[in-house]
Amino acid sequence: MIYREAGDFKTTYRDDSQTFPIRFDRRAYYALVAVAFLVLPFVMNDYWASAVFVPFLIYSIAAIGLNILTGYCGQVSLGTGGFMAVGAYAAYKLMTAFPELNIFFVVLLSGGVTAGVGVLFGLPSLRIKGFYLAVATLAAQFFLVWLFNKVPWFYNYSASGQINAPERTIFGIIVTGPSTPAWSKYLFCLTILFILSWVARNLTRGEVGRTWMAIRDMDIAAEIIGVNPLKAKLTAFAVSSFFVGVAGALFFAVYLGAVEVTEAFGIQKSFLVLFMIIIGGLGSMFGSFAGAAFLVLLPVFLKNALVGGLGWPTDLAAHLELMIVGALIIVFLIAEPHGIAALWRTAKEKLRLWPFPH
Amino acid sequence: MPEQLLFAMEVTLNGLMAGVLYSLVALGFVLIYKASGIFNYAQGVMALFAALTLVGLMDGQVPFAHLINATFGTDVHHFGWHIPALPAILLTAGVMVVFAIIVERLILRHLVNQEPIILFMATIGLAYFLEGFGDVMWGSDIKKLDVGLPQGISETIDTVTYNWFGYGFFIDRLDIAATLVAAILVVTLTLFSQYSKQGRALRAVADDHQAALSVGISLRFIWVLVWSIAGIVALVAGVMWGAKSGVQFSLSLIALKALPVLMLGGFTSIPGAIVGGLIIGVGEKLFEFAVGPMIGGATENWFAYVLALVFLVFRPQGLFGERIIERV
């Protein structure tokens, strides 16, 4: 009843090809953006920012990045953790070497550095395909972590090998360092996520995105119709790594403020981001958000519910949390094998007709 | 003989032994991948779960003790019995079969005919679940695993090589035992798949799902069968690694050691898993021995992947993988 498209006529091609063709969706989207930018920053406290929203936003960026590579271009990557580390260490080196440089550009430049590294490790994708490609990215994962751990130049020769984010501001507002207010942390990440997801959305439905998808669906066929696989695969690696690098820079500079490479950017991180996009939905922007939400917010929620709400011992709660997350993944799968994004689509289809059966 | 060469020989031998242990883990992945096209992410957690169950049974631990105590305020921990190693291993193998049946019933049955990525995802969920479940069931402390496997330096090899070369080689007796067990396991598996009815059915399914179904092979039975075998392989791997370090959470991370082996040997080949394991084992140990000291050591983790990567650039389907035929 409420959700319908009757009377929603398009008179131009432009209208017809917009991201949210249904008026209701569009309004819901505008409302969500308005709430995210105009309401949430004012009601945000430290807990909500540091434990819930900032990690969610950052993981969303990483998930979009990986989704471009894996979901849109069909190249499996297990190197996300390593590429995030590149972003983080690039940000650290830039922040300490050029203290005057605005943090916004530091983050973007870190993404750029990561894009370069990503292309380098993407080269084997021209020869190795499918699941075997994961080995190239895994090599990147382990080698990069080892490198950052081993070469003291990367952590400015500090005794412990940890890197710390110094305080940086934008327009006089602190966005990194320990005294950052919750709202500025949140707004900074949200702004970057907003810009990047806008870019990603438009890239994926433009020419570049279509060549990616052609490669994903069948690379030989794509080659025959004139898609250059070298260009398509490497641009996918570059763009994806850029996103992941930005996520890594934010993860270090804004979210944690101090990281150690082996703990923060290990192989577990690569798997986590991969799980996000698989559970959310491969090749779907919404899926990236949904997957990040599922694996970041659900554990926090479950923990609060089990420990805070029901008063369980923390260890039992932690174990149950794992069991519930695992069981939910399986239940979702059986209900809808193509991830949360597909579940959402089905739900919308049903909503369109509701309350009439046909 | 020059000393360095002797050292290199010793490192190579130890690398081969380590390779066998990697192969054991990789074998579980290959079995399931071959029969059902699933990359079973939960294999490492299955090894942990199997080892936990084995120790729990042997020591007569009460399963879910902590949960029971927390809910009902009781104080139960042990049944007070001890089961000898062999029956306990058989019982654990039984548990793994039951586990396979449950997995088939609750998960695989509902996902017939889905794409590999979706089945992969189901095993992610399974891994999460089993990790929590194993901890709730048996607790997360380190348990000593003692099934009577020999451990420590092999005196015979030490003496013999000392008499030959003037330098005694170090070989861990546990590694020798692991090699024997792995050999027995592979031979049994080969015999089983070559000569038994179920084994032939298994190979038929691996060859062509549709064709196998059309001649009346029950896919469900096959799935239960391979998951049971994979569970038992996981148990063996869990016992071997658990004997080294005690049974604890980190056992689930041994799956990471199997990844480069799989990449190198191919996902679908049992000999591939063995040879891949040996190459990785020797390669990483020799590299650490020869180059490691110059660049600061701890190179083993990434070197395994770089090695696999170099191989793959020349053979994109892995050493023994099925040839990739691409058609438009």
Place this chain on the structure above:
Amino acid sequence: MKMKRLAMVAAAALAVASPALADLVFPSLSYRTGPYAANGIPFADGYADYFTLVNERDGGIGGERIKLIECETGYNTEKGVECYEATKGEGALVYQPLSTGITYQLIPKASADGIPVHSMGYGRTSAANGKVFEWIFNYPTNYWYGASIAIKHILDVEGGDISGKKIALVYHNSAYGKEPIRTLEKLSEKHGFELMLLPVDHPGQEQKSQWLQIRRERPDYVLMWGWGVMNQVAIQEAANIRYPMDHFIGIWWSGSENDVKPVGDKADGYKSLNMHMPGADFPIYDDLKKYVYDKGLAAGNGDQAGTVLYNRGMYAAMLAVEAAKKAQEIHGTAKITPAMMRDGMEALEITQEKLAALGLPNFGPEFKVTCENHGGSGLALVQQWDAKAGKWNVVSDYIAPDLDVVWPLIEEDSMAFAKENNIELRCK
């Protein structure tokens, strides 16, 4: 987005239900799950049981009851952040993160929020310099002191001369494991021993290369900075190559029952440092039995009493309680704030009389915290595993670190941190 909204609403409902600030709040950032659970459990149990004892026996600290909030981190930095943010609003007095990663992460944050952090024998070593780190404490000892104490012990065993000897360091290839390297390098210059570095990658189940190298090059002593599964495997491999166990010395995080028991009899003779006494042979255990265990109030399974890490958890809690008492004394109020707690910690003095009065005679070394020195006296002892009896025996007195070597290093590192972060020096 539906999921997110749902989670928000539900979690908001839960967050509102949290109680008002009344008691003395001590958060316990524990890890009873994950790869290091076996070590996290006894520590968390000891930490909790001591606070329960103080509540049950003394009715709290200075009449104020203690509220212990346990939060599971799984040794994961991100969960640690979540735990910190979740508990700091409840008036947490002091954080003991029990993880290198979380400690580093909290150092700037807790300093900005004005909540003291006590990283007892872990975390950032140079936090011992109170002139730079106002809110961070790492008494009674730290890794660099530990490295120096291990070398001193070797000097004692060798009769004062170790020039030309070879000492290997087997370490977890992470920030934690790399801590002692710089100190050991300085010490090797001073004493003329040769240092051999053997990193082990996380998680450390495969150490054949490292131990083959040890077997080939036969270092006179092996030191270990390990954690988790790396400890058990290292001790097992050392036993396999028949390395003399009494020449194998671990740091205090490589010296609990968990590390030696899985190896069995062959671990006999393995040594490790410790910052307090092992065992349950202290009067306080009678009180614990009477007020905690027998009342069914023991944390966890209640089967950890007397283990090394349980004692360490208890020690950490005891130091926190003593600092809180001191803070109450200084400020003349029972209801202390985190800032007052910090003053208490900075004025903390542990004497043998005090320890005896607490039912822990000779349990730890004497030390005094000052404005300049947040690191205590740095004393630690050496314990040796007796596999037959299944217990740790203390085989040395409390050994003092070589301050001439270590303190300049602390000074150097903390000053670099101060410069990088524009921190003004205190205690003038």
